[in-house]
Amino acid sequence: MNKKIIFALLLLSLTTIFCAFQPGALVSPTPDENTVGNATPTVMAFVTDTLIPTSTPAVQATGSISGHLSFPSDFIPPLRVVAFDGVNTSIYYYVDTALNQIDYTITGLPAGVYHIVSYPRPGASGAGYTQMVPCGLAYGCNDHSLIDVIVTAGQTTSGIDPGDWYADEGAFPPMPNP
Numbered sequence: 514m515n516k517k518i519i520f521a522l523l524l525l526s527l528t529t530i531f532c533a534f535q536p537g538a539l540v541s542p543t544p545d546e547n548t549v550g551n552a553t554p555t556v557m558a559f560v561t562d563t564l565i566p567t568s569t570p571a572v573q574a575t576g577s578i579s580g581h582l583s584f585p586s587d588f589i590p591p592l593r594v595v596a597f598d599g600v601n602t603s604i605y606y607y608v609d610t611a612l613n614q615i616d617y618t619i620t621g622l623p624a625g626v627y628h629i630v631s632y633p634r635p636g637a638s639g640a641g642y643t644q645m646v647p648c649g650l651a652y653g654c655n656d657h658s659l660i661d662v663i664v665t666a667g668q669t670t671s672g673i674d675p676g677d678w679y680a681d682e683g684a685f686p687p688m689p690n691p
Contacts (some may be wrong), residue, residue: 574666579618580673582604582610582631583640589613591686592631594675595639599626599661602686609634624666628659632688641685643677650676657684 524607578596582589591610598604606627608619617631632639641659648654657680662673 519651523524529598533564534628545621546562548608552671571607573623575621575623576661576664576666577620577622577669578627578629578664579616579640579669579671580629580675582615582617583674583676583678586635589615590633592617594631595686595689596622596627596629596662597666597686599628601673602628605686605689608691615654618669620691622664626663627664628686629662629673629675630659630685630688637679638682639685640675640678642673642675645677645679646674652677659679 525559542578568684582592582594584590584592585645589610589612591612592614593607593609595605595607596619599631604621606622610617629642640664641661642656644656646660662670664670
């Protein structure tokens with residue numbers, strides 16, 4: 514508490530000195546003691562307000578998406594796994610994976626709806642998290658539409674496995690190249 518008082522007095526002294534040497538400040542001081550007495554609490558209140566934060570800046574809460582990776586061969590190439598905004602595909606988030614990496618996590622996603630597609634690097638047709646995946650990619654499953662993945666702030670949505678490598682060319686948005 515003493516540090517705050519000393520700081521306030523130091524600031525008040527510096528303010529007084531600074532104001533005294535300003536152009537036009539060489540005017541005779543007013544003999545009105547009420548004016549001087551009222552100025553000090555105002556400066557003290559200002560100093561007190563600047564030392565105590567009144568609010569904290571808002572931080573947008575985010576969530577994550579995670580899952581397993583696949584590729585129709587005996588290895589998994591480096592992939593770019595992309596979370597496209599469910600409404601505007603020009604908004605996306607991604608993570609690049611290494612050779613034979615079997616899991617991924619995309620962090621820092623604002624709450625919302627996303628579509629997940631993985632692409633081999635360099636770019637080629639990708640694999641989506643589509644209706645084919647929960648169907649088991651079995652014969653007779655023909656729905657290659659992307660599934661809406663809901664991200665909730667502070668949560669990880671897991672089990673999102675982009676494994677539908679069998680959709681027609683152009684079924685998914687093209688791989689972004691940031």
